[in-house]
Amino acid sequence: xxxxxxxxxxxxxxxxxEARLRCSPMKGHSHVYWxxxxxxEGLKFMVYLQKENIIDESGMPKERFSAEFxxxxxxxxxxxxxxRGDSAAYFCASSPRKVxxxxxxxxxxRLTVL
Amino acid sequence: AQSVAQPEDQVxxxxxxxxxxxxxxxxxxxxxxxxxxxxPNRGLQFLLKYITxxxxxxxxxxxxxxFNKSQTSFHLKKPSALVSDSALYFCAxxxxxxxxxxxxxxxxxxxxxxxxx
Numbered sequence: 001x002x003x004x005x006x007x008x009x010x011x012x013x014x015x016x017x018e019a020r021l022r023c024s025p026m027k028g029h030s031h032v033y034w035x036x037x038x039x040x041e042g043l044k045f046m047v048y049l050q051k052e053n054i055i056d057e058s059g060m061p062k063e064r065f066s067a068e069f070x071x072x073x074x075x076x077x078x079x080x081x082x083x084r085g086d087s088a089a090y091f092c093a094s095s096p097r098k099v100x101x102x103x104x105x106x107x108x109x110r111l112t113v114l
Numbered sequence: 115a116q117s118v119a120q121p122e123d124q125v126x127x128x129x130x131x132x133x134x135x136x137x138x139x140x141x142x143x144x145x146x147x148x149x150x151x152x153x154p155n156r157g158l159q160f161l162l163k164y165i166t167x168x169x170x171x172x173x174x175x176x177x178x179x180x181f182n183k184s185q186t187s188f189h190l191k192k193p194s195a196l197v198s199d200s201a202l203y204f205c206a207x208x209x210x211x212x213x214x215x216x217x218x219x220x221x222x223x224x225x226x227x228x229x230x231x
Contacts, residue, residue: 004157033218042204043158045218056218091157093219102148103219105158 002027004094004106005074012112019079019086021109025094032075033103034067037089049075082113116141118207120222127195127229135190135225137205146208147188148219149179153201161203164188175199195229202226 005024013019025032031050035043045059049069060067064082069075079086089110093103117140127133139145146165150158162173169181179190188205203226206219 006157035219035221042221042223043219045220048218059218093158102160102163104160105150107157110155 004092004104006092006106006109008109009107010110010112012114013082014114015083016081019082019111021077021079021090021092021111023075023077023092023094023106025075025092026104029094029096029104031095031097031101032069033093033095034075034077035091035093037091037108039088043091046077079111082111084113087111087113116207116209116220118205118220118222120203120205120225122225123223124226124228127227129197129229129231130194133192133195133199133227133229135203135205135227137188137190137222138186139188139205139207140186141207141209143209147179147181148206148208149173149177149188149190150204150206151201152204152224158204161190195227197229197231200227200229 004026007022033048034046036046037043047060047067048056051069052071064080066078089108091108092106095101095103119138121136125135148163149161151161152158161177162171162179164171164181172178177192179188181188202224204224205222208219
């Protein structure tokens, strides 16, 4: 049973380019969460999705950031016109249906903006 | 407001000694509490959680944590530390009654555990 998959593991972009981060949840998991970890800090919630629905995007910056979890395929976190401050590790987690269920994390995508 | 505090940035322990990593929380209702461990350049690995029931929770790799409602704490413990336990430890809380969102975890800033031989 494969765990949460994220790709790419490392992504380098120049300022103004777009970054696309992909997350495939564990088999049987229908809930996906995205978190961002800045250097020397804990993880900060960004967005919570179920298939074809955004449930909570209260942690997402208002501009340039978007997320989706289509009926088929992985969840995508998209950052348009990246800036240096977007450099961070982005982690995806998945869980089964219930609120009390554990979230299992992927290995993360480390985004570096030059 | 919901929050999690890990008061120690770093904990140093000699191998074989007991270890404690502290965590306190603030939520409006009954919390769901979690501990995760992060090794360098890796994702977070789940250690244990408290949802309800027995206040002492046992988890992976010999770790355990005790939920103390009166002190709003959920300290992580291990009777005998190993060098391989050296990593970054995160406490997290979810308040199922908070607003309209039941999804996200709120993390502490993390505590770096260093176990010396």
